[in-house]
Amino acid sequence: MVTRxxxxxxGHLHAGGARTALFNWALARSQPGGRFxxxxxxxxxxxxxxxxxxxxxxxxxWLGLDWDGEPVFQSARTPHYQRAIAExxxxxxxxxxxxxxxxxxxxxxxxxxxxxxxGFSYHRPPNWDRAAALAKAEAGAPHVIxxxxxxxxxxxxxxxxxxxxxxxxxxTVEFAADALDDFVLQRQDGGVTYHLAVVVDDDAQGVTHVLxxxxxxxxxxxxxxxQRALNxxxxxxxxxxxxxxxxxxxxSKRDREKGIAVDIEDFRxxxxxxxxxxxxxxxxxxxxxxxxxxxxxxxxxNREHLLRHFSLARVGRGNARFDRSKLAAFNQDSIAAxxxxxxxxxxxxxxxRYAEDxxxxxxxxxxxxxxxxxxxxxxxxxxxxxxxxxxxxxGAFALLKTHEFAYDEKAVSKWLRRGEPSGLExxxxxxxxxxxxxxxxxxxxxxxVAGFCEARGIGLGKAxxxxxxxxxxxxxxxxxxxxxxxxxxxxxxxxxxxxxxxIGGAQNSARKDxx
RNA sequence: GUCCCCAUCGUCUAGAGGUUAGGACUCCGCCCUUUCAAGGCGGCAACGCGGGUUCGAUUCCCGCUGGGGACGCCA
Numbered sequence: 001m002v003t004r005x006x007x008x009x010x011g012h013l014h015a016g017g018a019r020t021a022l023f024n025w026a027l028a029r030s031q032p033g034g035r036f037x038x039x040x041x042x043x044x045x046x047x048x049x050x051x052x053x054x055x056x057x058x059x060x061x062w063l064g065l066d067w068d069g070e071p072v073f074q075s076a077r078t079p080h081y082q083r084a085i086a087e088x089x090x091x092x093x094x095x096x097x098x099x100x101x102x103x104x105x106x107x108x109x110x111x112x113x114x115x116x117x118x119g120f121s122y123h124r125p126p127n128w129d130r131a132a133a134l135a136k137a138e139a140g141a142p143h144v145i146x147x148x149x150x151x152x153x154x155x156x157x158x159x160x161x162x163x164x165x166x167x168x169x170x171x172t173v174e175f176a177a178d179a180l181d182d183f184v185l186q187r188q189d190g191g192v193t194y195h196l197a198v199v200v201d202d203d204a205q206g207v208t209h210v211l212x213x214x215x216x217x218x219x220x221x222x223x224x225x226x227q228r229a230l231n232x233x234x235x236x237x238x239x240x241x242x243x244x245x246x247x248x249x250x251x252s253k254r255d256r257e258k259g260i261a262v263d264i265e266d267f268r269x270x271x272x273x274x275x276x277x278x279x280x281x282x283x284x285x286x287x288x289x290x291x292x293x294x295x296x297x298x299x300x301x302n303r304e305h306l307l308r309h310f311s312l313a314r315v316g317r318g319n320a321r322f323d324r325s326k327l328a329a330f331n332q333d334s335i336a337a338x339x340x341x342x343x344x345x346x347x348x349x350x351x352x353r354y355a356e357d358x359x360x361x362x363x364x365x366x367x368x369x370x371x372x373x374x375x376x377x378x379x380x381x382x383x384x385x386x387x388x389x390x391x392x393x394x395g396a397f398a399l400l401k402t403h404e405f406a407y408d409e410k411a412v413s414k415w416l417r418r419g420e421p422s423g424l425e426x427x428x429x430x431x432x433x434x435x436x437x438x439x440x441x442x443x444x445x446x447x448x449v450a451g452f453c454e455a456r457g458i459g460l461g462k463a464x465x466x467x468x469x470x471x472x473x474x475x476x477x478x479x480x481x482x483x484x485x486x487x488x489x490x491x492x493x494x495x496x497x498x499x500x501x502x503i504g505g506a507q508n509s510a511r512k513d514x515x
Numbered sequence: 516g517u518c519c520c521c522a523u524c525g526u527c528u529a530g531a532g533g534u535u536a537g538g539a540c541u542c543c544g545c546c547c548u549u550u551c552a553a554g555g556c557g558g559c560a561a562c563g564c565g566g567g568u569u570c571g572a573u574u575c576c577c578g579c580u581g582g583g584g585a586c587g588c589c590a
Contacts (some may be wrong), residue, residue, distance in 0.1 A: 007590090010589080010590075041590060104587085119517055121586095170520070173520075175518070184587085187588040189588080191588085193587095193588070194590045198590085214521090215585070215590095218585040241521080241583090242520095242583065242584065246525095280527095283527060283539090287527085291529085292538090296537090296539075297529060297537080299527090316528080318521045318522065318582095318583090319583055320528090321527075323526045323540065325526085328540090330540085332553090380552060449549085465550065468551095469550095477550070477551065478552080479549080480549065483550095
């Protein structure tokens with residue numbers, strides 16, 4: 001079995017493309033001796049970019065997908081296409097046509113007028129003068145080369161041969177005989193179209209199974225017609241459901257402009273682990289159909305599992321919407337489950353590529369020991385690697401400087417102002433205790449605060465919450481000991497002073513006002 | 516408009532001619548807890564509609580509706 005992934009380097013690898021690549025990879029790798037090939041469909045010279053081809057390759061590698069041999073670039077295969085065109089021309093299975101794009105537009109418009117919505121299809125007229133046309137083309141008149149469908153049909157035993165697609169996911173799909181016309185094989189500029197290239201290359205590379213998005217389904221009769229015309233074997237076809245946005249629209253570059261992640265690069269930047277993205281992508285339009293011992297569906301699996309168990313029979317037929325919150329949940333679980341060393345490695349890699357300068361400066365200042373505590377505290381609280389350095393994330397308290405974070409008014413009033421004695425008063429007592437602590441590690445801090453509470457016969461929350469609000473501005477953070485230890489003794493003291501001055505001062509004047 | 520594909524909780528899905536229609540994510544509640552996160556327990560929530568076939572259909576067939584895709588000298 002030979003499969004292939006054949007992206008066009010006119011954009012980055014996007015979620016749908018990655019899923020197609022993944023399934024092709026899994027299908028080939030699930031078979032002994034199966035091969036998975038890569039081909040860059042860069043026949044559109046104007047839109048293709050070498051840098052994009054490289055980025056697609058990089059994203060595939062990042063996902064952990066490997067391919068056999070070197071990627072084939074269609075731009076380097078022109079002679080093969082020319083040979084195919086020449087062969088078709090010689091057999092009168094293709095012919096030159098001279099309409100300009102403008103003329104074709106007009107013809108389409110006219111066809112629409114006559115039957116509203118009626119499709120336009122191009123066919124060579126019966127009284128067509130082959131010799132004259134060939135001579136005109138030879139003389140240099142601008143022209144395209146079109147497939148001579150009627151002649152191809154004459155080659156077939158039955159029209160079914162090209163109009164019926166035996167799809168391994170969808171079953172047999174029958175197209176109407178007028179679904180095809182004499183489509184263009186070679187453009188005026190001499191470049192061949194996708195249809196010709198794909199058929200020639202799939203044959204040249206020995207591809208046996210073509211797994212692609214459902215948007216290609218209607219192209220398949222064209223490809224089957226070309227295979228017939230060129231006398232090439234027909235691969236097996238399977239068309240995958242389309243991946244959609246949550247609102248049911250197609251994922252597109254437009255969504256990217258709105259800041260919605262679409263490309264693999266986007267998810268990478270957001271701090272999604274590659275194995276998580278791979279896992280999640282595999283769940284769109286596919287289900288392993290396995291139950292766990294406790295009766296749950298198997299949903300979390302890795303590359304190796306997919307490669308061992310993947311089957312086209314488990315591919316769905318309906319389109320799938322991309323649910324980011326589920327991805328986030330998977331990502332958080334996977335991050336939390338990582339061995340700390342691996343987590344650190346992932347995070348370091350991510351930082352080197354994407355982290356903001358603000359974080360870099362802060363990390364420098366933190367030093368190794370506190371940085372380790374930070375990672376330890378944040379690992380189980382991060383939905384993504386980007387969360388760690390996000391100024392609105394769970395680690396923000398450690399990222400912002402002493403005077404940068406804001407106090408949450410509700411938290412302040414609940415934990416600092418209310419009560420008798422108030423939280424502020426507890427803070428005044430706690431400040432020297434913490435400032436003089438010999439060892440400022442999580443355990444010592446916890447012990448000191450616990451001792452403080454015990455001595456006064458109060459619950460831990462009475463001291464922990466005011467402290468938390470004072471040093472983070474809000475009522476939630478990692479456990480108190482580690483929170484303070486991450487900040488360090490100097491910073492903790494400074495923040496307590498800021499709090500006492502700002503909130504304490506404000507409180508005093510507020511009391512006067514109300515009195 | 517024409518052609519094609521699809522149709523189970525909001526989303527991803529499992530599923531069988533007879534099931535209390537299962538799981539996951541989201542959301543809600545409770546427990547745990549110094550807060551958050553995590554974890555545990557529980558809850559809300561689906562077979563689009565109309566005809567057949569059948570003892571019985573959510574499952575099979577047809578129609579409708581709805582969603583999606585394709586209709587390029589893009590791929």
